[in-house]
Amino acid sequence: MQVRKPYLLLGSVALWILMGRLLQGKNTLQIATYENTPFTSFVGDRALELRGNRTESPAFIYIFNPIRGAIDGFVQLIRNLIAVPAPNSVIPIIGWLGVVGLIAFAVFATSQWRTALLSTSLLLACGALGMWQYTMDSIAMTLAAVLLSLAVGIPLGIWAGLSDRVLKILTPLLDLAQILPTLVYMAPIALIFMIGAASATIATMIYSIPICIRITSHAIRTLNQSPIEASESMGSTQKQTLTKVQIPMAKQMIVLGINQTVMAAVSFVVVAALIGAPGLGKPVIEALIIRNVGQGFVAGFAVVFLAILMDRSTSAAAKRQTSFIPPTAREIKRKRIILIGTGLLAAASVFISRTVLWAAIWPREIDISPQVARLANNATAWILDNLYIFTVGFKDLISYSILNPLEVQLSASPWYVTVAMIVALALIIGGLRTAILALVLAMAIVVSGLWYEAMLTLTQTIVGCFLTMIIGIALGIWTGRSDKAERVLRPFLDAGQTLPAFVYLVPMLGLFGPTRFTAIATGIVYAIPVVVKLVCEGIRAVPHSLIEAATAAGSSTRQIITKVQLPAAKKTILLATNQGLIYVLAVVVIGGFVGAGGLGYLVIVGNSKPELQGKGLIAGAAILLLGVIFDRIMQAGARRSA
Amino acid sequence: MRELRKTRFSMVFQHFGLLPHRNVIDNIAYSLEINGVKKAERHARANEVIELVGLQGFSNAYPEQLSGGMQQRVGLARALAVDPQVLFLDEPFSALDPLIRRDMQQEVIRLHHELGKTMVFITHDLSEAVKVGDRIAIMRDGAIVQIGTPEDLVAHPADEYVANFVRDIAKSHVLTLRYLARAPKAGEATDGPELSADMIIRDACSLIIADHRPIRVSDNGKALGVVSSDDVLRIISGVA
Numbered sequence: 001m002q003v004r005k006p007y008l009l010l011g012s013v014a015l016w017i018l019m020g021r022l023l024q025g026k027n028t029l030q031i032a033t034y035e036n037t038p039f040t041s042f043v044g045d046r047a048l049e050l051r052g053n054r055t056e057s058p059a060f061i062y063i064f065n066p067i068r069g070a071i072d073g074f075v076q077l078i079r080n081l082i083a084v085p086a087p088n089s090v091i092p093i094i095g096w097l098g099v100v101g102l103i104a105f106a107v108f109a110t111s112q113w114r115t116a117l118l119s120t121s122l123l124l125a126c127g128a129l130g131m132w133q134y135t136m137d138s139i140a141m142t143l144a145a146v147l148l149s150l151a152v153g154i155p156l157g158i159w160a161g162l163s164d165r166v167l168k169i170l171t172p173l174l175d176l177a178q179i180l181p182t183l184v185y186m187a188p189i190a191l192i193f194m195i196g197a198a199s200a201t202i203a204t205m206i207y208s209i210p211i212c213i214r215i216t217s218h219a220i221r222t223l224n225q226s227p228i229e230a231s232e233s234m235g236s237t238q239k240q241t242l243t244k245v246q247i248p249m250a251k252q253m254i255v256l257g258i259n260q261t262v263m264a265a266v267s268f269v270v271v272a273a274l275i276g277a278p279g280l281g282k283p284v285i286e287a288l289i290i291r292n293v294g295q296g297f298v299a300g301f302a303v304v305f306l307a308i309l310m311d312r313s314t315s316a317a318a319k320r321q322t323s324f325i326p327p328t329a330r331e332i333k334r335k336r337i338i339l340i341g342t343g344l345l346a347a348a349s350v351f352i353s354r355t356v357l358w359a360a361i362w363p364r365e366i367d368i369s370p371q372v373a374r375l376a377n378n379a380t381a382w383i384l385d386n387l388y389i390f391t392v393g394f395k396d397l398i399s400y401s402i403l404n405p406l407e408v409q410l411s412a413s414p415w416y417v418t419v420a421m422i423v424a425l426a427l428i429i430g431g432l433r434t435a436i437l438a439l440v441l442a443m444a445i446v447v448s449g450l451w452y453e454a455m456l457t458l459t460q461t462i463v464g465c466f467l468t469m470i471i472g473i474a475l476g477i478w479t480g481r482s483d484k485a486e487r488v489l490r491p492f493l494d495a496g497q498t499l500p501a502f503v504y505l506v507p508m509l510g511l512f513g514p515t516r517f518t519a520i521a522t523g524i525v526y527a528i529p530v531v532v533k534l535v536c537e538g539i540r541a542v543p544h545s546l547i548e549a550a551t552a553a554g555s556s557t558r559q560i561i562t563k564v565q566l567p568a569a570k571k572t573i574l575l576a577t578n579q580g581l582i583y584v585l586a587v588v589v590i591g592g593f594v595g596a597g598g599l600g601y602l603v604i605v606g607n608s609k610p611e612l613q614g615k616g617l618i619a620g621a622a623i624l625l626l627g628v629i630f631d632r633i634m635q636a637g638a639r640r641s642a
Numbered sequence: 643m644r645e646l647r648k649t650r651f652s653m654v655f656q657h658f659g660l661l662p663h664r665n666v667i668d669n670i671a672y673s674l675e676i677n678g679v680k681k682a683e684r685h686a687r688a689n690e691v692i693e694l695v696g697l698q699g700f701s702n703a704y705p706e707q708l709s710g711g712m713q714q715r716v717g718l719a720r721a722l723a724v725d726p727q728v729l730f731l732d733e734p735f736s737a738l739d740p741l742i743r744r745d746m747q748q749e750v751i752r753l754h755h756e757l758g759k760t761m762v763f764i765t766h767d768l769s770e771a772v773k774v775g776d777r778i779a780i781m782r783d784g785a786i787v788q789i790g791t792p793e794d795l796v797a798h799p800a801d802e803y804v805a806n807f808v809r810d811i812a813k814s815h816v817l818t819l820r821y822l823a824r825a826p827k828a829g830e831a832t833d834g835p836e837l838s839a840d841m842i843i844r845d846a847c848s849l850i851i852a853d854h855r856p857i858r859v860s861d862n863g864k865a866l867g868v869v870s871s872d873d874v875l876r877i878i879s880g881v882a
Contacts, residue, residue, distance in 0.1 A: 224657075224662075226655055226656075226657040226658065226659035227659045227660060227661050227662070228659075229655065229659055230653070230655055230658075230659030230660075230717075230720075231659075231661075231672070231676075232647075233647060233652070233653040233655075234647060234648065234652060234653075234672065234673040234676060234720075234724070235644045235645065235646075235647030235648035235649075235673075235676065235677075236676045237644070237676070240676045244661075244672070244675070244676070245661055248661070248663040249661070249662060249663060251663075324662045324663045324704055324705075324706065325704045325706065325707065
């Protein structure tokens with residue numbers, strides 16, 4: 001007779017806890033942060049060797065160095081234009097007034113005057129926060145990464161849209177690039193391309209290109225097929241059909257993809273400050289490192305403003321235009337007159353910004369950052385004083401109820417007990433193949449010497465994912481059942497997904513201090529939107545007839561939710577859990593340097609301390625292994641439940 | 643194949659397949675454009691066919707501004723622009739409403755007479771086939787079951803399938819008097835008006851009603867027999 005899965009799972013968990021308790025403190029593989037294992041120092045030596053090879057090895061001389069040079073040059077070109085003094089000059093080619101004028105003009109030309117006004121105010125606000133140059137650097141970095149992403153992504157996307165084979169090859173790569181935690185690939189890229197703008201641009205591209213490729217190929221694939229068929233019936237060559245029919249028809253949607261690509265790049269450019277991206281990420285990191293919440297808020301606001309600015313100014317151009325009819329001659333003429341007028345204004349502002357100093361460099365006197373920082377500090381202090389129960393209470397509740405026990409269980413048990421548990425989990429949920437994979441990957445972590453840190457990270461990820469799922473499923477059910485709730489929550493979810501995860505660390509640091517809880521809370525905030533959206537979709541996809549039948553049978557609302565909607569949406573909810581876990585993991589490791597410790601901390605330490613570089617690189621790989629183990633187990637579970 | 647498609651034949655599609663981002667004249671000129679015809683020349687040719695299909699004044703409109711019928715006129719014009727030898731129409735009017743459909747059928751018949759092009763018209767609607775077709779091929783499972791004039795199909799269906807297919811066709815609209823002509827019965831008047839054997843039964847009705855005598859049917863002066871009003875009634879009611 002077969003024992004049912006839930007009992008098997010419960011049984012193995014109980015056994016794991018029992019064994020962990022009995023053998024507590026033995027074989028935990030804990031080593032000090034600054035201690036290297038033979039393996040980590042071996043990798044560190046290889047990394048040093050690689051660095052030494054930069055001027056000798058042909059791979060560097062003929063491939064990597066030229067790429068780095070070209071991208072660095074490209075970024076520098078754009079930075080000289082708006083951000084940093086141009087060669088042989090003390091000011092950028094275009095001063096702040098010129099930049100404001102140009103951006104206002106560009107937004108006005110593609111959108112309405114209201115959006116232009118909003119963009120202008122956001123830019124000026126960034127300046128007023130004392131962040132002008134950082135903001136310009138971020139814009140320059142974003143621009144460079146986006147232009148390169150589009151140059152690579154649109155042709156690839158079109159190709160993937162036309163050829164099933166290309167799509168099949170690209171899809172797993174794109175999936176990987178999108179779920180890969182940021183920290184994992186930053187260090188290897190920096191190792192090859194050095195810390196600096198080139199590495200940051202390449203890392204950003206890895207993150208933003210998948211979106212561009214996906215949307216472009218989707219645009220090509222979902223076109224109305226009948227004009228294409230007609231074109232072919234007339235004897236068009238493939239190229240003619242592509243350039244005269246498919247691309248013109250898909251153009252609007254491809255432009256829509258540009259907006260998404262820009263948003264991905266903006267959010268990544270901030271994090272990329274960890275590997276030397278100039279821009280707003282720098283002050284955020286500095287503030288986080290010195291635990292200065294007020295300064296963090298100042299830079300964080302600038303990041304948020306920049307994100308809104310980028311979104312508003314590119315989404316207008318991407319607004320889904322339903323008609324192909326061009327405006328009439330009269331409308332064109334009117335628009336042209338207005339554009340020439342405003343264009344002249346913009347040109348004048350550029351000219352002034354090149355001739356007068358106050359218009360070239362943001363005036364030092366206009367800086368409200370001290371006031372904003374003080375305000376933010378006061379507000380945080382007030383919350384800490386008066387809402388003590390909610391912040392510290394919540395933190396303690398979670399810490400004592402699940403966080404601490406789980407951390408003890410995971411990190412203080414012998415490694416083989418936990419490895420056995422993971423393999424058992426994989427076997428019960430996913431089957432033999434998943435179990436073998438889990439065993440191999442878990443053993444790789446053990447061998448790497450970073451098992452203890454991996455367990456700390458795993459603890460935080462599991463707790464974060466658990467809380468995310470509780471909140472996410474509740475909100476998901478709510479939005480899935482009520483259109484009104486969806487309308488109310490949708491803007492928050494969208495904003496939550498476009499803002500860089502980094503900036504959430506700032507308020508969390510204010511509320512919870514430099515603890516692992518800050519990292520967990522940030523992960524939760526970052527992961528909730530995607531979970532809510534998926535659960536909502538799953539609930540909405542439950543056939544209406546099922547619910548009608550249940551209602552007709554006299555079910556209460558609670559019965560409908562628990563007995564019809566949730567079971568029917570089980571697969572989607574499992575996938576949402578998987579996504580939640582990956583998202584939380586990606587952010588929890590970033591939280592490494594606000595006191596969360598674990599693998600993320602090692603990655604960041606490895607970035608700054610050459611003697612720990614090997615350890616940092618391995619920590620990055622361990623994050624990936626951890627992610628893959630649980631991704632595989634969950635995917636297998638979702639597949640089996642279908 | 644591509645060469646053939648460029649010059650010898652062209653197609654008209656059920657869902658039009660117009661390019662949404664081009665106006666009428668550039669849609670029509672598209673097939674010339676891919677053949678490398680210069681802009682002035684292809685626009686001149688496009689204007690000719692625009693007149694042919696009655697789209698004058700719409701050359702700068704965009705497909706989404708046109709009704710379904712108008713869009714299909716563009717489709718027709720586009721197919722005609724390369725002056726093909728054979729025109730394939732793949733269920734061209736299935737997406738149109740019945741009134742516009744009738745207009746467009748007339749239009750195709752008119753174009754057929756004016757241009758004298760071979761047209762292969764694919765349809766699921768037998769009455770449409772009867773209306774526009776000179777010869778109809780009925781296909782089943784990818785093979786042709788019967789080819790013939792509408793009259794052949796209705797009068798002498800090759801098998802059960804074709805018979806089933808043509809059952810709903812009003813015979814009086816398809817068959818000619820030749821089909822009804824019979825030897826006069828005893829005592830029947832044989833001095834009625836004389837009509838040609840190729841006349842469709844429906845078209846003979848008014849004369850038959852006006853005159854009480856059976857009419858005489860003749861083929862080029864050769865008498866084939868008579869047709870009485872009873873015969874006509876029987877064929878219309880489907881009793882015969």
